[in-house]
Amino acid sequence: MPRTRQSSRRGPSSRRSRTDRAELTFSVSLVERLLRESGHARRLSQTVPILLTAILEFLTRRLLELASNEAQRRGAQRLITPELLDLTIYNNRLLSELFQSTTISQVAPEVRSSS
Template sequence: MAKKMQRRRRQKRTRSQRGELPFSLVDRFLREEFHSSRLSSSALSFLTSVLEYLTSNILELAGEVAQTTGRKRIAPEDVRLVVQNNEQLRQLFKPGGTSVNEDDN
Protein backbone atom coordinates (compact mmCIF):
# COMPACT_ATOMS: atom_id res chain seq x y z
CA MET A 1 0.00 0.00 0.00
CA ALA A 2 1.28 3.36 -0.97
CA LYS A 3 0.95 6.01 1.62
CA LYS A 4 0.17 9.48 0.50
CA MET A 5 3.18 11.66 0.69
CA GLN A 6 2.42 14.81 2.50
CA ARG A 7 3.85 17.86 0.87
CA ARG A 8 5.13 20.59 3.03
CA ARG A 9 4.24 23.96 1.69
CA ARG A 10 6.64 26.74 2.14
CA GLN A 11 5.24 29.59 4.06
CA LYS A 12 5.28 32.80 2.11
CA ARG A 13 7.69 35.36 3.41
CA THR A 14 7.41 39.08 2.99
CA ARG A 15 10.13 41.22 1.46
CA SER A 16 11.17 42.47 4.87
CA GLN A 17 11.55 38.89 6.10
CA ARG A 18 13.68 38.06 3.05
CA GLY A 19 15.72 41.21 3.57
CA GLU A 20 15.00 42.70 0.18
CA LEU A 21 14.81 46.40 -0.47
CA PRO A 22 11.60 47.19 -2.38
CA PHE A 23 12.04 48.82 -5.78
CA SER A 24 9.04 51.05 -5.16
CA LEU A 25 10.71 52.64 -2.14
CA VAL A 26 13.90 53.44 -4.06
CA ASP A 27 11.88 54.65 -7.05
CA ARG A 28 9.74 56.97 -4.94
CA PHE A 29 12.77 58.36 -3.10
CA LEU A 30 14.63 59.14 -6.33
CA ARG A 31 11.64 60.77 -7.96
CA GLU A 32 10.79 62.90 -4.90
CA GLU A 33 14.29 63.90 -3.82
CA PHE A 34 15.96 64.37 -7.18
CA HIS A 35 12.88 65.23 -9.25
CA SER A 36 13.92 62.63 -11.78
CA SER A 37 11.20 61.88 -14.29
CA ARG A 38 13.47 59.82 -16.57
CA LEU A 39 14.51 56.73 -14.75
CA SER A 40 14.83 53.37 -16.46
CA SER A 41 13.85 50.18 -14.70
CA SER A 42 17.33 48.74 -15.24
CA ALA A 43 18.92 51.72 -13.49
CA LEU A 44 16.48 51.30 -10.63
CA SER A 45 17.26 47.58 -10.41
CA PHE A 46 21.02 48.24 -10.44
CA LEU A 47 20.82 50.94 -7.77
CA THR A 48 18.65 48.76 -5.54
CA SER A 49 21.12 45.87 -5.90
CA VAL A 50 24.06 48.12 -4.99
CA LEU A 51 22.23 49.42 -1.92
CA GLU A 52 21.39 45.86 -0.82
CA TYR A 53 25.02 44.79 -1.31
CA LEU A 54 26.42 47.71 0.70
CA THR A 55 23.86 47.25 3.45
CA SER A 56 24.52 43.53 3.79
CA ASN A 57 28.30 44.02 3.92
CA ILE A 58 28.10 46.79 6.51
CA LEU A 59 25.68 44.83 8.68
CA GLU A 60 27.77 41.67 8.41
CA LEU A 61 30.90 43.50 9.57
CA ALA A 62 28.96 45.32 12.31
CA GLY A 63 27.58 41.97 13.49
CA GLU A 64 31.12 40.64 13.80
CA VAL A 65 32.11 43.71 15.84
CA ALA A 66 29.11 43.25 18.14
CA GLN A 67 29.89 39.55 18.54
CA THR A 68 33.52 40.18 19.46
CA THR A 69 32.39 42.61 22.16
CA GLY A 70 30.01 39.99 23.55
CA ARG A 71 26.72 41.51 22.43
CA LYS A 72 23.93 39.97 20.40
CA ARG A 73 22.58 43.17 18.87
CA ILE A 74 24.19 45.63 16.52
CA ALA A 75 24.45 49.14 17.93
CA PRO A 76 24.92 52.32 15.89
CA GLU A 77 28.40 52.52 17.41
CA ASP A 78 29.28 49.20 15.72
CA VAL A 79 28.26 50.54 12.31
CA ARG A 80 30.29 53.71 12.90
CA LEU A 81 33.35 51.65 13.85
CA VAL A 82 33.01 49.50 10.74
CA VAL A 83 32.85 52.54 8.47
CA GLN A 84 35.80 54.20 10.22
CA ASN A 85 38.00 51.08 10.13
CA ASN A 86 37.29 50.06 6.52
CA GLU A 87 39.24 52.17 4.02
CA GLN A 88 36.77 51.75 1.16
CA LEU A 89 33.71 52.50 3.28
CA ARG A 90 35.44 55.47 4.90
CA GLN A 91 36.19 56.91 1.46
CA LEU A 92 32.62 56.26 0.29
CA PHE A 93 31.02 57.95 3.30
CA LYS A 94 33.49 60.80 3.79
CA PRO A 95 32.08 64.34 3.70
CA GLY A 96 31.94 65.50 0.12
CA GLY A 97 31.72 61.89 -1.08
CA THR A 98 33.29 60.48 -4.19
CA SER A 99 32.12 60.32 -7.75
CA VAL A 100 32.24 57.41 -10.16
CA ASN A 101 34.49 59.30 -12.59
CA GLU A 102 36.96 60.47 -9.95
CA ASP A 103 40.59 59.41 -10.54
CA ASP A 104 42.35 57.29 -7.92
CA ASN A 105 45.29 59.74 -7.72
Protein backbone atom coordinates in the same frame (compact mmCIF):
# COMPACT_ATOMS: atom_id res chain seq x y z
CA MET B 1 -11.56 40.01 -31.38
CA PRO B 2 -8.99 41.73 -29.10
CA ARG B 3 -6.02 39.74 -27.96
CA THR B 4 -5.76 39.04 -24.28
CA ARG B 5 -2.49 39.22 -22.42
CA GLN B 6 -0.94 35.87 -21.58
CA SER B 7 -0.56 36.75 -17.91
CA SER B 8 -4.33 37.11 -17.56
CA ARG B 9 -4.74 33.50 -18.69
CA ARG B 10 -2.44 32.25 -15.98
CA GLY B 11 -4.33 34.07 -13.26
CA PRO B 12 -3.40 36.70 -10.71
CA SER B 13 -0.81 34.48 -8.99
CA SER B 14 1.59 34.86 -11.94
CA ARG B 15 2.02 38.61 -11.39
CA ARG B 16 5.23 39.32 -9.53
CA SER B 17 6.69 42.63 -8.43
CA ARG B 18 10.02 43.88 -9.74
CA THR B 19 11.40 43.32 -6.25
CA ASP B 20 10.38 39.64 -6.37
CA ARG B 21 11.66 39.15 -9.91
CA ALA B 22 15.02 40.68 -8.99
CA GLU B 23 15.07 38.53 -5.83
CA LEU B 24 15.65 41.58 -3.63
CA THR B 25 14.47 42.43 -0.13
CA PHE B 26 14.38 46.23 -0.47
CA SER B 27 11.46 47.67 -2.44
CA VAL B 28 12.32 48.64 -6.03
CA SER B 29 9.13 50.73 -6.27
CA LEU B 30 10.05 52.70 -3.15
CA VAL B 31 13.55 53.46 -4.47
CA GLU B 32 12.09 54.53 -7.82
CA ARG B 33 9.51 56.79 -6.15
CA LEU B 34 12.16 58.40 -3.94
CA LEU B 35 14.38 59.01 -6.97
CA ARG B 36 11.56 60.66 -8.89
CA GLU B 37 10.32 62.75 -5.94
CA SER B 38 13.81 63.99 -5.08
CA GLY B 39 14.22 65.42 -8.57
CA HIS B 40 17.55 63.62 -9.01
CA ALA B 41 16.24 61.53 -11.86
CA ARG B 42 14.02 63.15 -14.43
CA ARG B 43 14.31 60.32 -16.92
CA LEU B 44 14.98 56.82 -15.67
CA SER B 45 15.43 53.63 -17.60
CA GLN B 46 13.54 50.64 -16.24
CA THR B 47 16.72 49.06 -14.89
CA VAL B 48 18.08 52.00 -12.87
CA PRO B 49 15.80 51.57 -9.83
CA ILE B 50 16.51 47.81 -9.79
CA LEU B 51 20.28 48.32 -9.96
CA LEU B 52 20.26 51.06 -7.31
CA THR B 53 18.09 48.91 -5.02
CA ALA B 54 20.50 45.99 -5.43
CA ILE B 55 23.46 48.25 -4.60
CA LEU B 56 21.74 49.64 -1.49
CA GLU B 57 20.83 46.14 -0.36
CA PHE B 58 24.38 44.87 -0.92
CA LEU B 59 25.94 47.75 1.03
CA THR B 60 23.49 47.27 3.89
CA ARG B 61 24.15 43.53 4.09
CA ARG B 62 27.93 44.05 3.96
CA LEU B 63 27.86 46.74 6.65
CA LEU B 64 25.69 44.61 8.94
CA GLU B 65 27.92 41.59 8.36
CA LEU B 66 31.05 43.54 9.32
CA ALA B 67 29.30 45.08 12.34
CA SER B 68 28.13 41.63 13.43
CA ASN B 69 31.70 40.32 13.22
CA GLU B 70 32.91 43.26 15.31
CA ALA B 71 30.16 42.66 17.89
CA GLN B 72 31.21 39.00 18.19
CA ARG B 73 34.88 39.99 18.60
CA ARG B 74 33.89 42.26 21.49
CA GLY B 75 32.25 39.31 23.22
CA ALA B 76 29.81 40.41 25.92
CA GLN B 77 27.85 42.90 23.86
CA ARG B 78 26.33 41.22 20.81
CA LEU B 79 23.98 44.03 19.80
CA ILE B 80 24.69 46.12 16.73
CA THR B 81 24.51 49.73 17.89
CA PRO B 82 24.97 53.01 15.97
CA GLU B 83 28.36 53.37 17.67
CA LEU B 84 29.37 49.91 16.47
CA LEU B 85 28.32 50.83 12.92
CA ASP B 86 30.46 53.99 13.17
CA LEU B 87 33.44 51.93 14.34
CA THR B 88 32.91 49.38 11.57
CA ILE B 89 32.82 52.09 8.91
CA TYR B 90 35.80 53.90 10.43
CA ASN B 91 37.92 50.71 10.40
CA ASN B 92 37.08 49.86 6.76
CA ARG B 93 38.89 52.05 4.22
CA LEU B 94 36.32 51.68 1.41
CA LEU B 95 33.29 52.20 3.66
CA SER B 96 35.04 55.10 5.37
CA GLU B 97 35.52 56.85 2.02
CA LEU B 98 31.94 56.11 0.97
CA PHE B 99 30.41 57.44 4.21
CA GLN B 100 32.87 60.26 4.83
CA SER B 101 30.15 62.92 4.94
CA THR B 102 27.56 60.82 6.82
CA THR B 103 26.93 60.87 10.57
CA ILE B 104 25.45 57.67 11.96
CA SER B 105 25.83 58.49 15.66
CA GLN B 106 26.99 61.50 17.62
CA VAL B 107 29.65 59.45 19.43
CA ALA B 108 33.18 59.46 18.02
CA PRO B 109 34.31 55.91 17.24
CA GLU B 110 36.94 54.45 19.55
CA VAL B 111 39.94 53.52 17.47
CA ARG B 112 41.29 50.06 18.10
CA SER B 113 45.03 49.95 18.49
CA SER B 114 46.71 47.33 16.39
CA SER B 115 48.97 45.22 18.56
